[in-house]
Every structure is written in structure tokens, then in C-alpha cells.
Amino acid sequence: MTSNSVASKDKTTTIDLMAHLMRRAGFGADRDELERRVAKGYEATVEELLNPQGNRADREHFLRYHPGFRRAVTSPGMGASVWLYDLMHTERPLEEKMVLFWHQIFATGQSKVDHWHELIAQVDMFRDKGMDSYRDMLVSLAQNPAMIYWLDNCDNHESGVNENWGRELLELFSMGVGNYTEDDVFECSRAFTGWTISTVPPRNYYSRFDWSFEYQEEDHDNGEKTFLGNTGNFNGEDIINIICQQPATAEFVARHLYNFFVADEPPVPAWSVTPPKDPKAIATLAKAFTDSNYDIRSVLRVLFLSDFFQNARFTKIKSPAEVVVGTLRLVGQDILPGPGIGDLSKQAGYMGQELLNPPSVEGWHTGVEWINSGSLMKRINFVADMLGDTSRPGVQRIIDRLKAQGNLGAEELVDNCLELVGPVKTGSATLHQLVEHAAQHGELAWDTDESTKASTARVGELLQLIAAVKEFQYC
Amino acid sequence: MQTQIAAGRVFDFSHAVGRSAASGTGFRHPVAVAMGTGSNASAAYVINRGFEMIPNVHWNRTAVGVRITKVVPGLVSGEEELVTEFSKYGDAPGQVIWPAGVAVDSQGLVYVTDEWLNRISVFDGDGNYLRCWGSTGSGAGEFNGPSGIVIDSEDNLFIADTHNHRVQKTTSEGVLLATLGSFGSEGGLLNSPWGLAADSDDNIYVADHRNHRVQKFSASGEFLASFGSGGTGRGELGRPSSVAVDSDGDVYVCDWANDRVQVYGADARFITSLIGDAHELSHWAKMTVATNPDAVKRRREVKNPEVEWRLSMPADLVFDNVNRRLIVADTQRQRIQIYNKLRDYTPPSRTL
Numbered sequence: 001m002t003s004n005s006v007a008s009k010d011k012t013t014t015i016d017l018m019a020h021l022m023r024r025a026g027f028g029a030d031r032d033e034l035e036r037r038v039a040k041g042y043e044a045t046v047e048e049l050l051n052p053q054g055n056r057a058d059r060e061h062f063l064r065y066h067p068g069f070r071r072a073v074t075s076p077g078m079g080a081s082v083w084l085y086d087l088m089h090t091e092r093p094l095e096e097k098m099v100l101f102w103h104q105i106f107a108t109g110q111s112k113v114d115h116w117h118e119l120i121a122q123v124d125m126f127r128d129k130g131m132d133s134y135r136d137m138l139v140s141l142a143q144n145p146a147m148i149y150w151l152d153n154c155d156n157h158e159s160g161v162n163e164n165w166g167r168e169l170l171e172l173f174s175m176g177v178g179n180y181t182e183d184d185v186f187e188c189s190r191a192f193t194g195w196t197i198s199t200v201p202p203r204n205y206y207s208r209f210d211w212s213f214e215y216q217e218e219d220h221d222n223g224e225k226t227f228l229g230n231t232g233n234f235n236g237e238d239i240i241n242i243i244c245q246q247p248a249t250a251e252f253v254a255r256h257l258y259n260f261f262v263a264d265e266p267p268v269p270a271w272s273v274t275p276p277k278d279p280k281a282i283a284t285l286a287k288a289f290t291d292s293n294y295d296i297r298s299v300l301r302v303l304f305l306s307d308f309f310q311n312a313r314f315t316k317i318k319s320p321a322e323v324v325v326g327t328l329r330l331v332g333q334d335i336l337p338g339p340g341i342g343d344l345s346k347q348a349g350y351m352g353q354e355l356l357n358p359p360s361v362e363g364w365h366t367g368v369e370w371i372n373s374g375s376l377m378k379r380i381n382f383v384a385d386m387l388g389d390t391s392r393p394g395v396q397r398i399i400d401r402l403k404a405q406g407n408l409g410a411e412e413l414v415d416n417c418l419e420l421v422g423p424v425k426t427g428s429a430t431l432h433q434l435v436e437h438a439a440q441h442g443e444l445a446w447d448t449d450e451s452t453k454a455s456t457a458r459v460g461e462l463l464q465l466i467a468a469v470k471e472f473q474y475c
Numbered sequence: 476m477q478t479q480i481a482a483g484r485v486f487d488f489s490h491a492v493g494r495s496a497a498s499g500t501g502f503r504h505p506v507a508v509a510m511g512t513g514s515n516a517s518a519a520y521v522i523n524r525g526f527e528m529i530p531n532v533h534w535n536r537t538a539v540g541v542r543i544t545k546v547v548p549g550l551v552s553g554e555e556e557l558v559t560e561f562s563k564y565g566d567a568p569g570q571v572i573w574p575a576g577v578a579v580d581s582q583g584l585v586y587v588t589d590e591w592l593n594r595i596s597v598f599d600g601d602g603n604y605l606r607c608w609g610s611t612g613s614g615a616g617e618f619n620g621p622s623g624i625v626i627d628s629e630d631n632l633f634i635a636d637t638h639n640h641r642v643q644k645t646t647s648e649g650v651l652l653a654t655l656g657s658f659g660s661e662g663g664l665l666n667s668p669w670g671l672a673a674d675s676d677d678n679i680y681v682a683d684h685r686n687h688r689v690q691k692f693s694a695s696g697e698f699l700a701s702f703g704s705g706g707t708g709r710g711e712l713g714r715p716s717s718v719a720v721d722s723d724g725d726v727y728v729c730d731w732a733n734d735r736v737q738v739y740g741a742d743a744r745f746i747t748s749l750i751g752d753a754h755e756l757s758h759w760a761k762m763t764v765a766t767n768p769d770a771v772k773r774r775r776e777v778k779n780p781e782v783e784w785r786l787s788m789p790a791d792l793v794f795d796n797v798n799r800r801l802i803v804a805d806t807q808r809q810r811i812q813i814y815n816k817l818r819d820y821t822p823p824s825r826t827l
Contacts, residue, residue, distance in 0.1 A: 064716075065590075067524055067526075067790065069526070070788060073528060075528040075529075078526075198778065199776045199777050202770040202773045202774065204763055204770060205760035205763040205809075206783060338534075342527035342528070342537060343530045343534075346530045
């Protein structure tokens with residue numbers, strides 16, 4: 001779709017499209033931001049997201065108030081607060097969304113690593129490199145201390161090969177099952193011998209120290225290796241170069257991007273037996289990957305400008321991270337990182353996605369698997385609590401917009417609220433129920449202090465109900 | 476380099492005190508330190524910021540290790556002594572949520588700022604809670620994020636009112652006397668001031684955190700001088716957190732984001748950097764290591780022990796005029812590091 005065809009649509013459609021882009025390429029946007037972006041245009045917004053000019057969250061500001069999170073203790077969920085702050089405060093939404101994307105693929109967990117700040121260092125690397133060369137990203141990943149420990153490459157020696165990293169690099173991080181042999185796994189692992197982490201003092205008297213990558217030449221297997229039909233004295237970077245040249249890698253990355261940004265695919269282990277939903281789309285993205293020399297930004301540009309992306313509205317179930325971050329950004333963040341952010345950072349975990357602590361190296365199963373009776377309750381309650389708090393600045397902005405329209409009847413009120421928290425499109429039965437509820441106390445009026453107070457409370461209640469509608473769980 | 480000679484000064488590393496401890500002999504994120512006065516002159520009061528750890532409880536019950544530790548640092552390692560600890564996490568009277576600064580007046584009373592509750596709490600020298608005051612806002616006498624605090628020779632309080640970008644001068648009862656600075660980046664203006672110091676003439680020094688400098692004001696609030704500028708290089712500052720002045724007029728700045736202390740002469744000339752020199756484990760840290768044979772083994776494996784010596788995001792420092800020494804709160808390393816400023820030092824012969 002070109003910018004002309006987007007511009008030619010009526011305003012509502014354009015807002016809908018922009019809201020779709022911002023939900024997928026970011027964590028949603030409030031009405032003010034959507035209108036600003038619509039004025040700028042769709043293609044220009046895509047370019048701005050790909051080459052962001054805004055600021056990242058101010059990490060030092062966060063640590064000035066929460067010094068304990070610089071190298072957080074083991075306590076469950078707490079160390080993810082640092083990232084939650086980034087997610088809430090960044091002005092570069094796609095960059096941060098890509099951090100989440102890579103974290104879901106290169107899933108590394110606190111359950112084993114037990115060093116929150118090393119996981120934070122890993123997601124910081126995703127932020128720095130997440131839209132650049134996939135090849136360079138894999139090299140950085142292979143040298144990332146948290147990953148080295150997570151997949152035991154520190155136990156991968158010339159004298160005794162540990163295949164954990166080598167196997168997952170091929171199976172879960174690049175090509176997928178069925179595209180290599182067991183011999184390739186072994187040879188790949190040999191090439192990464194000697195890629196380890198430096199030894200640091202223990203944590204128990206002066207708190208934790210930072211890990212760093214260390215290449216131990218004396219522990220590296222310098223012998224000849226044969227990998228995917230190539231033979232040579234390969235080191236780790238050579239292996240990654242060969243991996244990137246494989247068509248399977250391009251398709252694997254393309255399918256992951258499609259699953260994350262366009263529509264839910266089955267879990268990765270099923271990919272070798274279940275074809276993609278939209279093979280043409282995968283082929284388009286894979287071609288962009290190869291043509292651009294593995295440049296993720298180039299693939300994303302093709303994706304966001306494609307019809308298959310723009311038409312895929314409300315076809316994905318929001319991940320818990322999207323629910324939590326999207327809601328917090330919508331209702332308006334506290335200026336300061338206040339006490340209690342540790343608890344906030346655990347909310348996605350209660351919904352089934354404990355950030356920085358995926359259930360395994362395979363990451364989370366997405367799509368409908370996010371939803372069960374427990375997680376659904378948590379999702380609804382969290383969003384309802386936030387949207388129902390009319391003191392929050394983002395909710396206040398919604399109320400101000402409603403006020404500006406004067407007295408509102410039930411249908412207008414429901415329509416406006418659905419627009420302002422989304423837009424969210426509901427089925428007619430749901431819409432009918434919402435209108436019925438809104439009609440209970442007559443027209444919404446703002447002419448006296450008393451009516452404003454009552455109307456504010458009613459808007460809060462209605463927003464809570466909207467948080468509970470099925471369509472709100474989709475993005 | 477444990478003895479540092481620069482521009483006629485000699486800074487000689489003394490010892491470190493502390494270890495990671497949520498209570499008792501040690502600290503947890505020490506963010507502020509002040510020396511006692513009178514009969515408590517050998518003691519230091521250390522603010523432990525603690526850390527959030529407990530989810531699913533009310534917001535005022537989430538943190539661990541928050542307290543004020545009264546400790547005698549001693550003159551050499553092994554002499555340190557825990558005297559007492561007081562206050563804890565909470566918003567009841569006598570409790571603290573985000574304790575940020577500490578100062579002691581001539582009567583030995585201990586004043587603690589709380590940058591979340593926007594109040595100042597007062598304790599006696601033994602840690603018994605006496606009173607508190609403070610209200611939230613930007614009006615005269617109100618606070619928004621009070622952090623650094625210092626007390627002048629007449630027992631007036633100077634409190635960095637961080638988010639209001641000013642320093643408020645009050646009586647020891649909290650009655651507003653004057654205001655220094657306002658938001659901006661020009662000389663005399665402030666951006667998120669944090670730690671404070673006073674010299675022997677009652678000039679006030681302000682760590683102008685987000686302007687990456689220290690500003691000096693006269694007792695009457697007149698802007699006098701500026702120290703440092705933003706950066707990571709020689710003499711530069713990255714979000715300085717605090718400042719101290721010794722009786723010679725030398726100015727010490729906690730260069731928080733650069734993990735070091737910057738030393739300037741009274742004329743703002745840069746003298747040297749102190750980056751942390753705790754080569755020997757503190758007495759209490761040794762006790763921790765000794766209980767764990769694997770910790771002993773691991774320390775022997777470490778190629779680069781230097782990481783243990785260095786300062787990590789130090790948030791505060793104070794000059795102990797009684798013993799002519801600088802005491803630095805090494806926030807991320809759960810200890811204080813102490814440097815003696817030697818008066819009489821004869822270097823050995825060059826030909827040694």
C-alpha cells in the first residue's frame with residue numbers, strides 16, 4: 001500500500017490504520033499521538049519508527065532513585081523493573097518492541113542465570129543492535145555473558161564439547177529443525193570452544209560483579225571442521241557467516257517476524273511440519289532479509305508497508321507484556337520511578353509472561369496460549385484497575401476529550417470511549433451491552449461540579465467494562 | 476596506587492568498612508553519610524537505601540535493608556564498630572521510604588531527608604525518633620524530593636529540594652529562612668540538585684546533578700563559583716551526586732555516573748581523581764568470605780581483582796575534619812572507603 005492510498009481513506013480509517021501500526025510496532029498510542037502521527041503520514045511514521053529520533057528511557061534517572069536495581073538480588077521479578085522502566089518511558093517504541101521480539105526468540109532466563117543485571121545487559125544489546133545486521137546480532141549473542149552461561153558455552157572446551165549453545169543456535173536461533181545434521185551441531189559447537197566468560201569475585205560480601213566475554217585461545221579447537229558442507233578451520237564467526245547464507249535462516253527470521261508483527265503462527269517446534277499461514281508473505285520478508293544482507297530494519301520496512309501487515313488488524317492476541325506496557329503508557333506514567341515498581345514488573349508474569357524469565361530456551365508459546373481462565377482474569381483486572389483510576393493523567397486526557405464534546409448520550413459515550421482506548425471494534429452484542437450499561441444513569445453531563453464528578457466516575461466504570469471485552473485482548 | 480600525590484596533596488588510602496548486609500554489620504546501598512558531633516564525633520551515620528524485594532504487599536512494605544547505621548569507622552581496618560541502627564522502611568513517624576540525605580547538628584541531632592515522603596525526620600544521636608516535618612509542593616517551605624542536607628555553623632539547615640530545583644535554608648525546626656537557586660543551566664541556576672556541603676565560612680556547595688557541575692554560593696545565597704563540567708574525561712563530571720569541602724578549601728565531588736571522586740582546589744582547579752583503592756577486603760567482608768570455602772577459592776581464581784577495589788556509583792562523601800580524612804559511600808559495593816589526607820608525608824628517595 002502506498003502513502004497515497006492511505007491518505008485517500010477517510011480520517012477514521014486512517015486513525016484505525018495508525019493505531020494498528022502503533023499497537024504492533026510499539027505499545028499503542030493515545031489519541032493525541034495518533035492524530036499527530038496521522039498528520040505526519042503512514043510512511044513517514046514507519047520511517048520514524050525505524051530510525052527513531054526520540055530519547056530512550058533515562059536509565060541513570062531510574063538508578064538514582066532505585067540504586068538497588070543496578071545489580072538486583074535474586075528475588076523473583078524484581079530485576080525486570082529496570083526493563084519495565086525502559087518499556088514505559090522510551091520515545092522509540094519500535095526499538096523497544098524489537099527488544100521484546102529478540103527476548104522472545106533468544107529467550108534467556110533468570111531461573112538459571114541468577115544475575116538480573118546480566119539479563120539487562122543482554123536486552124540492552126538487543127536495543128543497540130536489534131534493527132541492524134542479524135549477523136552482527138548473532139555474533140554479539142554468542143559473546144553475551146548471560147547467553148554463554150544460559151547455554152553452557154562456558155563448559156564447551158576443546159577437550160570436551162558441550163553442544164548446548166551450538167544446538168540452540170541452529171535449532172531455535174537461526175534455521176530450525178530439519179535443516180542441519182547432528183554432525184553439524186557437533187562441528188558448530190567445536191567452533192565455539194574457548195568462547196567463555198571471565199571469572200569474577202563472588203557476590204556475597206560486596207554484591208555482584210559484572211561478567212564479561214573472554215576468548216580463551218588455548219581452549220579453542222583449532223582443528224578442521226565441516227559445517228553445512230563447508231570445510232575449514234572455522235571459528236565461531238565463520239559459523240555464523242555460513243548460517244546467515246542459508247535460505248532456511250532467512251525463512252526462519254521471516255516467520256518469526258510474521259508471527260510477532262502480523263499474525264499468530266504455531267509454536268516454533270511445529271514449524272518443520274506446519275507450513276506458514278501466508279507463505280507469500282514469508283517469501284517476501286525472506287527475500288528482503290537476503291537482499292539487504294541480513295538487515296532487520298530493511299525487512300521491517302517491507303513488513304510495515306505491506307498489505308498483509310496493514311490488513312491484519314485485531315488478528316493477534318496481545319502478549320502479557322503488550323497488555324501491561326500498553327496500559328501503563330495509555331494511562332500515563334508517573335514522572336518518577338516510585339516505590340512499588342518491583343511489584344508492577346511482576347504483573348506480566350502473573351499473566352503468563354515473566355519478563356527475563358521465560359519457561360525455557362524456547363521462549364513462550366504465544367497466540368491463544370496466552371489465554372487461560374487465570375491469566376484472562378489477571379489481564380482484565382490489571383487493565384480495569386488502571387483504566388478505572390480516573391486520577392491517572394492518561395485517563396484524565398480521555399475524560400477531557402469527552403468533556404469537550406459536551407453532554408453525551410449512551411451510544412455516543414460508548415463509541416467515544418471505544419475510540420479513545422483503541423480504537424477498539426466490538427461485536428454488536430457487546431456494543432449493545434455496553435450501551436445498555438451506559439444508559440442506566442441517563443445522559444453524561446459536565447455542567448456542574450457534581451455532574452462532572454458523577455460523569456467522571458461513570459467514565460471510569462465504562463472504561464473498566466471495555467477492558468473486559470473480548471476484543472480488547474487483541475491487537 | 477594507594478598513596479596518591481597530586482599538586483602538593485597526599486591522599487593515602489586507609490581502609491574500607493562494610494559488607495553487604497540487610498541488617499547489622501554492613502550496609503545495603505549506602506547513599507549518604509555524615510559524621511557525628513560532640514561525643515559522637517568518632518561515629519558516622521550511614522543511610523541505607525535498601526532495595527525492593529517483596530512483591531504483592533502494600534507499597535510501603537516492599538523494601539529490605541532500609542535503615543540508618545551508626546558506625547565507628549575506626550582508624551585502621553579491624554577497629555570498626557557497629558554502634559546501633561535505627562529507623563526502617565515505612566511511612567509511619569520515624570520510618571523512611573526513600574531516605575536520601577543525613578546531617579548532624581552541633582547538638583548531635585541527626586536529620587534525615589526522605590525524598591519520597593517529602594519530609595525531614597529528626598533523631599537523637601542514639602537514633603531515638605524525635606519529630607518530623609515537611610509538606611509536598613512547590614510553594615515556599617514545601618518540598619518535592621528533598622535529598623541532600625547540610626548544616627552550617629549556626630545550625631541552620633540547607634536542604635536540596637530536588638524537583639523544585641532549589642536549595643531551601645531553614646531553622647532546625649523547619650522554619651524557612653531563604654531559598655537558593657532556581658531551575659536553569661546558567662551560573663547560579665540548578666537542575667535537580669542533590670548533595671550539599673558547607674565550608675568553614677558557611678559557603679554552600681551544591682551538587683548540580685543534571686547540570687554536571689558543583690556550584691558554590693555564599694552564606695547569603697550569592698552565586699560564587701562553579702566546579703567541573705559534563706563528561707567522562709579529566710576534571711569532568713557525570714551527574715555528580717554530592718560534594719564535600721575540607722578545612723584547606725579543597726572540594727571533593729562524588730562523580731556518580733563516572734564511578735569516581737573528583738578533587739578540585741578552592742580555585743576550582745582540578746587536582747586528581749580517586750577511583751577506589753580497597754585492595755584489602757574490609758574486616759567484615761573477610762568474615763563473610765571466611766565462612767564460605769568456595770568464596771575463598773573463587774577469589775583466588777579471579778584474573779582481575781581490581782573490580783573489587785573500585786568505587787561503583789558512589790552517592791555521597793563527607794570530610795571528617797577530626798581525622799583529616801575523606802569518607803566515601805561506595806553505594807553499589809555496600810561499604811565506605813576512607814582516604815586519609817596526610818599533612819606530613821616524606822616520599823622515599825627516587826633512587827630507592
